[in-house]
Amino acid sequence: MKLTNIVTLLTLLLMAAPLASAEPSGPLPLRELADRRGFDIGASVVALPLREEPKYAEVLAREYNLLTVANSLKFSMVHPERDRYDFADADFIVNFGLQHGLRVRGHTLLWHKMEPGWLKNGQFTRDESIAILGDHIKTVVERYRGRIYAWDVVNEAIEDSGGWRDSTWFRAVGSDYVDLAFRMAHEADPDALLFYNDFGAEGMNAKSDAVYEMVRGMLERGVPIHGVGLQMHVQLGAAAWADDLARNIRRLNALGLEVQITEFDVRLPMPPPPDSYKSQANIHRKMLRACLDAPNCTAFITWGFTDKHSWIPRFFGGFGAALPFDEQYNPKPAYEAMSQELGREEVRFEVY
Ligand code: XIL
Numbered sequence: 001m002k003l004t005n006i007v008t009l010l011t012l013l014l015m016a017a018p019l020a021s022a023e024p025s026g027p028l029p030l031r032e033l034a035d036r037r038g039f040d041i042g043a044s045v046v047a048l049p050l051r052e053e054p055k056y057a058e059v060l061a062r063e064y065n066l067l068t069v070a071n072s073l074k075f076s077m078v079h080p081e082r083d084r085y086d087f088a089d090a091d092f093i094v095n096f097g098l099q100h101g102l103r104v105r106g107h108t109l110l111w112h113k114m115e116p117g118w119l120k121n122g123q124f125t126r127d128e129s130i131a132i133l134g135d136h137i138k139t140v141v142e143r144y145r146g147r148i149y150a151w152d153v154v155n156e157a158i159e160d161s162g163g164w165r166d167s168t169w170f171r172a173v174g175s176d177y178v179d180l181a182f183r184m185a186h187e188a189d190p191d192a193l194l195f196y197n198d199f200g201a202e203g204m205n206a207k208s209d210a211v212y213e214m215v216r217g218m219l220e221r222g223v224p225i226h227g228v229g230l231q232m233h234v235q236l237g238a239a240a241w242a243d244d245l246a247r248n249i250r251r252l253n254a255l256g257l258e259v260q261i262t263e264f265d266v267r268l269p270m271p272p273p274p275d276s277y278k279s280q281a282n283i284h285r286k287m288l289r290a291c292l293d294a295p296n297c298t299a300f301i302t303w304g305f306t307d308k309h310s311w312i313p314r315f316f317g318g319f320g321a322a323l324p325f326d327e328q329y330n331p332k333p334a335y336e337a338m339s340q341e342l343g344r345e346e347v348r349f350e351v352y
Contacts (some may be wrong), residue, residue, distance in 0.1 A: 031065040033342035039292065040103060041342065042066030042301035044263065047089035049309050050096060055329050059305065061100040068105040068262065068301055069148075073203035074114040079136055082118050087143065094147055105262075105301070106144060108152040108197060109137055110181055112167035120168060129172035134184055135248075141188035152197040152229055152262065153185045154178050160200055162210035177213070179223045186224035197229030197262055203244035212248075216255055222232050227258030230286065233303065234266055235319075236279050242286035246294065253296040261291055263303040265322035266334070267312045272321050284324070288341045300338075 045067045049056040060067065071077055072089035077206040079085050110133075124132065141151065157178055158164050169177040178196070185194055196215060199209040211228060218225050230245070239284040249259045264287065266280045291297035304310045308327040313320045324335040 010172075027339055028343070030063045030338060030342055033339065034065055037292075037342070039342070040066040040260075040299035040301075040337070042068060042102075042105070042299055043067040043305040044070035044107070044301065044303050046070045046304070046309060047072050047092055050093060052075045056306065056309070057096065058326065059329050061096075061102070063122050063305070064102060066103040066105065066299055066301065067093070067097045068107050070107065070304070071114075073140065074108065074111060075119065075136070077117040078140060079119075080116050082122075082132075085139060090144075090334075094144060098147060103150075104148050106141075106148040106151040106192075107262075108155040109140065109185060110153065110157075110169055110177070111155040112165060112169075113156075115168060124172055126173055129169070130180065131171070133169070133177065133181060137181060137184040138188050140297050141185050141192065144252050145189040145192065148189075148192065150193040150195060150227075150260075151185055151189075151192050153181050153225075155197045156199065157196070158198060158207060158210050158214065160202070160207050162206040170257040179218060179221065182218065182223050193226040193258065194224055195227045195229045195258075195260065195262075196225060197231065199233055199263070201228075202230045202232050202234075202248065203241040203269075204247055208248050212251060212255075215252070215257060217259075219255060225257070227260060227298075228252055229260050229262035231263035231303075232261050232265075233263060234283065234287075236266070236268065236276060236283070238266065239279070239283045239286045242290050245287060246290045249290065249294040249297050253260075253294065257296065259291075259294065259297045260299040260301065261287065261297070262299075262301050264301060265303045265310065265312060267316055267319040267322040270313075270318055270320045277333045280321075283336040284334040285337040285341055288338055289344075292341060294342075 041064055043060065043064050045060060050331055073095055076089060078090060083157045094104050123178055157165055164175055182194055198211055201211045215225055215228060252259050266283050268276050268280060288300050291300050302323055304323050306325040306329055307321050307323050310323050312322045324332055324338060326332055
């Protein structure tokens with residue numbers, strides 16, 4: 001081969017190299033598709049992998065335009081001793097989100113789990129408890145004023161039967177604690193959207209009826225509440241009640257409330273049976289569609305995004321693989337379904 005030809009060949013190879021090594025131009029990331037329709041697609045985030053696994057941070061920033069602080073703002077994490085707050089992990093997650101243009105949700109100010117010993121075992125009077133509540137909410141919410149745009153103020157206050165759940169706050173203050181917490185949060189950040197969040201209240205049942213009645217009462221009393229968070233930790237078979245979800249979202253819309261799907265995951269029995277990834281994808285599709293089709297459903301958030309860091313295997317023995325990315329961060333059929341739904345043209349039927 002002549003020298004000039006070799007030089008030409010080498011030049012061509014060098015020019016082609018960056019092209020060959022670039023990412024294949026595949027479908028758009030979820031966040032891009034969501035942005036185009038003014039919708040929020042999110043995932044909850046834990047501090048350790050965000051600090052230590054570049055891939056975790058990369059996929060999060062690429063695919064999502066919203067994150068929820070999964071654990072680092074829970075009472076025991078952020079307020080471990082009566083006179084000491086620890087914001088290190090929460091700050092890290094919130095700052096990451098804002099630096100990458102994600103909206104940030106705060107989870108959660110009050111919950112019957114993950115309470116520090118000093119609170120759980122303290123024998124406080126009603127007034128002392130209200131003072132503790134006020135200090136906690138003011139300190140945490142004010143710190144993130146203008147940065148955390150929405151809060152799960154109260155988490156899981158209602159039993160499946162529809163009654164009040166027994167908890168530290170319920171015992172010390174009475175059912176008024178819910179109204180009080182929302183009023184305090186509103187005072188600490190008047191611009192933040194305030195949500196009541198629960199599980200098992202997604203479809204039409206005794207629990208969602210009770211949640212509906214509770215928030216209706218709050219609105220009547222002038223309590224600042226803006227939305228209901230539906231957690232949606234579900235299993236195979238959930239596609240059957242997608243219509244019930246739509247009905248529930250509609251009745252909350254009639255009250256003027258937003259809805260967000262706040263903790264979506266679809267746990268599979270392990271090892272996953274044949275076709276279960278397809279059924280899982282179908283549940284993602286139907287539930288996301290129900291949300292997208294409702295004018296008041298403003299965000300669809302999964303509880304984590306990779307099966308590598310999911311709460312399911314630890315909390316539901318024999319189950320796993322609940323999220324849209326596998327343990328190697330490869331997108332699963334559930335991811336494809338979400339991508340297709342977000343990319344779907346909005347069809348509006350006009351009635352003449
Ligand atoms: C879970 C976390 O994922 C776990 O890491 C933690 O140990 C316990 O809490 N409903 C909620 C979430 O509102 O806060 C829970 O998160 C899952 C159920």
